[in-house]
Structures are given as structure tokens and as C-alpha cells.
Amino acid sequence: MSLVTLLVKRFIAVLLITRIWPPALAAPLPSQPEATIVAPLAEAQIQAAGIETQPVEPEAGVSEIVVPGVVTVPPQQLRIVAAPAAGLVETLLVAPDEDVKEGDPIATLKSSELVEAQRGFLHAMSEANLEAEKLRRDEQLFKEHIIAERRLIVTRAEASQASATLDERSQILTLAGMTENEISALRKERKLASSLLVRAPIGGTILQRHGMTGERVAASAPLVTIARLDPIWVNLQVPLSRAVALDSVERVHLAASGGDGKLIRVGRTADTATQSVTAVAEFRPGRSPLRPGQAVQAILRVKGGGAAQWRVPADAVVSHRNHNWVFLRVPEGFRAVPVTLVSETPQFASVQGALAASERVATRGLLTLLAELAEIESK
Structure with a gap:
């Protein structure tokens, strides 16, 4: 050659x-x-x-790689409970690290915005009832050839608009934190409530309280953070020199809790300060709970390590x-x-x-x- x-x-x-x-x-x-x-x-x-x-x-x-990690909550299992309306925090009914179920009371608010929303709902309900009665009357008059069809069309449009406004006011009450039963009671009794009960949207553990009793909060201000802690993630810091072996990791073991998990994600970027790659392992903590923020040491079992x-x-x-x-x-x-x-x-x-x-x-x-x-x- x-x-x-x-x-x-x-x-x-x-x-x-x-x-x-x-x-x-x-x-x-x-x-x-x-x-x-x-x-x-x-x-x-x-x-x-x-x-x-x-x-x-x-x-x-290399049959195993030992790396540090930090316990964290999967983002899809975190929920921040916010004030549905502006008002005064009367009571906070939960404490950090307390377990709650879906629908459990979290806090009570005294809100003038809630009173105004209820007043608007009752006004819209009266208008919708009036327009419905006018429509019933005009339909009867039209059948008897007393009124023109054009008047009936206008009455139907007004009744439809009034019904849509009532639905809108009902949705505003729902966003303000009122339940369907509470809205139904308002329809029947027409009695305005000044206090609002905030409930847990999911079951989990209270990680943090943001508000305080006696504090005035704006609408959408955070009150508490709730998290489901099963399953839970551990963010692992793997040196770049060992990152190639992540494709062959069979399982992840935590010596502190004795639990085994699986690698579910490997980062595509490297930290400029530590020159490491972030990998995410998922665990089912069971009776040995892993606490968010806890520093752990993880052992990555590599397939074919022997x-x-x-x-x-x-x-x-x-x-x-x-x-x-x-x-x-x-x-x-x-x-x-x-x-x-x-x-x-x-x-x-x-x-x-x-x-x-x-x-x-x-x-x-x-x-x-x-x-x-x-x-x-x-x-």
C-alpha cells in the first residue's frame, strides 16, 4: 500500500x-x-x-460507585396552597411536618372580596330568574300570536346572557374557595358568609407554612406547601469521569436507610464548579422515610462490575x-x-x-x- x-x-x-x-x-x-x-x-x-x-x-x-446526594421532592408531587381571595388569616390549622388528607381544613380567612363575590352571584341569580320568567311569558305570547318573533329572539338572547353571567359568578365563587354545597346553600338561604375555609387539595405532608395568623394576605399569596413523599427522589452528583458508567447502573442503594431505588434520569449538562453530572434516583421510602433536604451517600451498583x-x-x-x-x-x-x-x-x-x-x-x-x-x- x-x-x-x-x-x-x-x-x-x-x-x-x-x-x-x-x-x-x-x-x-x-x-x-x-x-x-x-x-x-x-x-x-x-x-x-x-x-x-x-x-x-x-x-x-468497578462494581459500585459511591456519590453524594440530596433528597428532594418530585416537582409533580409539590403543591402550594394559596389564599383564594384577599383577606385576613384568622387561623392556620396545620403545622410543619403534619400529615393531611385531601379536603382537610388548612386555614380560615375573613374576606371582604368573598362577600362581594357572593353579592354578585345573588344579583346574577336574580337577573337570570327574571330573564327566564320573561322568556317563559314571551314564548306563551308568541304561541298566541300576540308578539312578533323578533321580540322572542331578543328575549331568548337576554335569557342566555343572564344564564352565562350566573355561571361566571358561580365559577368566581369556586375560585374563591367555596364548595358546591356552600354555593347551593347560598342559592337557597341567600345568606352571605364572611369567612372562608381553605382545604388541602391533595394528601401529603406540610413542608412549610408561609402565612401567619392575623396577617393580611393578597389573593394568590402562598399559605402552606404540601408534598407527597412517596415516591421520593435523590439528586446525585456524579463526577464526569464516572458519568459513562451511569448507563450500566443496575440499582441505587442508600446505606443510611437501607433502601434500594432506580436511576430514572441522567443530566445532559455538567456543573461548572464541581464538574459533575446530576442524576436522579427514585425511591419508595416505606417505613424508613427520607426527608427532603437530607444529605445522603448513594452506592451505584454497576452491571457487569465484576x-x-x-x-x-x-x-x-x-x-x-x-x-x-x-x-x-x-x-x-x-x-x-x-x-x-x-x-x-x-x-x-x-x-x-x-x-x-x-x-x-x-x-x-x-x-x-x-x-x-x-x-x-x-x-
């Missing part, structure tokens, strides 16, 4: 890496990634391509067709060996694969070897 041919193959490899290679010319990977793929190169060709090698070093396989593991220069590992490979020096040239990347630093990479301590892998001139690999796969 001439030097010109080697340079052409290097250019082809660059096209492959930058994904400019036409899809029609790309052959699929072998059905068994472990199949032997040998790139035959003579010693003179290896020297001409500038290919260098370094030995493979054995290292202890397998043989090797340390190679970071430049020796290349990605090709969604697989990681190293090129192993053999008498006839180089053999492409698929490996699993366990962890990585700027200098070295820890991999698992069919390697031995006495073997050497290519660390320079990999573009030529990638071109050879692509040429073999296309045949």
Missing part, C-alpha cells in the same frame, strides 16, 4: 467521523460486534501511517457506528475489538472487553485504521 493510498484512506476516515459519508455506501455492523475484524497492514505501512501503540494495563473492575477491566490511553478508544472500539496489534496488522467504556479521564480510559495485559493498542494514526475498518465492512 503506497503513502498516497494511506492519505486517501485518512481523508475517507475524516468523512466518516464528520458523518459526510453517504448512507448508501455504509454497510451495517456485523450481527455479532465481537466478530474478529482485522485490518492487514505491513510494518512499513504502519510506520508510514504514523501508527503508535501502548500496552494495555489491567485494573480492578468483569475484567483494562486501562488504556484515552486516545485509543474510538466511536464507530454506535460502538466503542480499540485497535489491537496482531502479527498481521490490527484487530478491531469492541469494548465497553466504564469511565474516562483526559489521559486514560477504563474499558471492558476481550483484551490481555500483554497486548498493545493503537494510540496514534487511528484515522488510517478507521478507514481500513470502513473498507472491510463495505465489502
Whole structure:
């Protein structure tokens, strides 16, 4: 193989890496990634391509990774209970860390806005009743050919508008915190209530009280925060050098509580200060509750952690067709060996694969070897 041919193959490899290679010319990977793929190169060709090698070093396989974490509540299980109307907080009926059920009373408010909303509702109800009576009368007069159809159409429109206004006023009372039973009682008794009972929208634990008894609050001002604590999340801080192994985590163990959970999310960004990735693990705390804000130490159990593991220069590992490979020096040239990347630093990479301590892998001139690999796969 001439030097010109080697340079052409290097250019082809660059096209492959930058994904400019036409899809029609790309052959699929072998059905068994472990199949032997040998790139035959003579010693003179290896020297001409500038290919260098370094030995493979054995290292202890990582079966677990210990990382710090903080217990947090899943955002979809948090609910802030706010004042439905402006007024005076008469009583707060719950305390932090208290468990409540859905519908339990949280606080009572004395609100002039509530009185005004009820007055508007009663006025709208009277108007709707009046318009309904006018419509009934005009329909009868129209049947007797006493009034024109145009007057009946106008009366129907006015009755429809009055009914819509009544529905609107009813919705305002619902938003103000009144229940359907309380609205029905207002319809029948026409008695205005100045106090409002705020109830828990979900069952859970009171995490925080925001308001105080005797305080005047605006509409939508937070009163308490409620959270469901089962399941619960732990935000884990995983060093970037160990982030590759997160794809192989089988379960997450918390030594403090003795509970096991599963990894449900891995962050796509890194913290600039700590150079770590945030991963989220979900737990069912059971009888050993995890408290939001609690600092914990988590053990990530890695699948296949007991397998043989090797340390190679970071430049020796290349990605090709969604697989990681190293090129192993053999008498006839180089053999492409698929490996699993366990962890990585700027200098070295820890991999698992069919390697031995006495073997050497290519660390320079990999573009030529990638071109050879692509040429073999296309045949």
C-alpha cells in the first residue's frame, strides 16, 4: 500500500467521523460486534501511517460507585396552597411536618372580596330568574300570536346572557374557595358568609407554612406547601469521569436507610464548579422515610462490575457506528475489538472487553485504521 493510498484512506476516515459519508455506501455492523475484524497492514505501512501503540494495563473492575446526594421532592408531587381571595388569616390549622388528607381544613380567612363575590352571584341569580320568567311569558305570547318573533329572539338572547353571567359568578365563587354545597346553600338561604375555609387539595405532608395568623394576605399569596413523599427522589452528583458508567447502573442503594431505588434520569449538562453530572434516583421510602433536604451517600451498583477491566490511553478508544472500539496489534496488522467504556479521564480510559495485559493498542494514526475498518465492512 503506497503513502498516497494511506492519505486517501485518512481523508475517507475524516468523512466518516464528520458523518459526510453517504448512507448508501455504509454497510451495517456485523450481527455479532465481537466478530474478529482485522485490518492487514505491513510494518512499513504502519510506520508510514504514523501508527503508535501502548500496552494495555489491567485494573480492578468497578462494581459500585459511591456519590453524594440530596433528597428532594418530585416537582409533580409539590403543591402550594394559596389564599383564594384577599383577606385576613384568622387561623392556620396545620403545622410543619403534619400529615393531611385531601379536603382537610388548612386555614380560615375573613374576606371582604368573598362577600362581594357572593353579592354578585345573588344579583346574577336574580337577573337570570327574571330573564327566564320573561322568556317563559314571551314564548306563551308568541304561541298566541300576540308578539312578533323578533321580540322572542331578543328575549331568548337576554335569557342566555343572564344564564352565562350566573355561571361566571358561580365559577368566581369556586375560585374563591367555596364548595358546591356552600354555593347551593347560598342559592337557597341567600345568606352571605364572611369567612372562608381553605382545604388541602391533595394528601401529603406540610413542608412549610408561609402565612401567619392575623396577617393580611393578597389573593394568590402562598399559605402552606404540601408534598407527597412517596415516591421520593435523590439528586446525585456524579463526577464526569464516572458519568459513562451511569448507563450500566443496575440499582441505587442508600446505606443510611437501607433502601434500594432506580436511576430514572441522567443530566445532559455538567456543573461548572464541581464538574459533575446530576442524576436522579427514585425511591419508595416505606417505613424508613427520607426527608427532603437530607444529605445522603448513594452506592451505584454497576452491571457487569465484576468483569475484567483494562486501562488504556484515552486516545485509543474510538466511536464507530454506535460502538466503542480499540485497535489491537496482531502479527498481521490490527484487530478491531469492541469494548465497553466504564469511565474516562483526559489521559486514560477504563474499558471492558476481550483484551490481555500483554497486548498493545493503537494510540496514534487511528484515522488510517478507521478507514481500513470502513473498507472491510463495505465489502
